[in-house]
Amino acid sequence: MSKLLGLLCFLLLSQGLGGLVHYFWDWFEVWTLVHRIGFLDGYEVFASVVLLVLGVLVGGVAERFEG
Numbered sequence: 001m002s003k004l005l006g007l008l009c010f011l012l013l014s015q016g017l018g019g020l021v022h023y024f025w026d027w028f029e030v031w032t033l034v035h036r037i038g039f040l041d042g043y044e045v046f047a048s049v050v051l052l053v054l055g056v057l058v059g060g061v062a063e064r065f066e067g
Contacts, residue, residue: 001065002062002063002065002066005058005059005061005062005065006059006062008058008062009055009056009058009059009062010055011055012051012052012054012055012058013051013052013055013056013059015032015033015034015048015051016034016048016049016050016051016052016053016054016055017048017052018031018032018034018048019032019033019034019035019044019045019047019048019051020045020048020049020052022034022035022044023035023044023045023048034047034048034051
């Protein structure tokens, strides 16, 4: 279970960070998903920050299951 949560944590963190980098510096256009979802137009920064926070929370839960 902790490995699955660790993978989910990595995906959430990478998508959140990649979304912020894509929004501010126009990099990582290929593998970020936030800018591709139509109903998030105008809310890319908010959605990326939410993904980062969720990634941190899931990482904390994964650490709790590990012990």
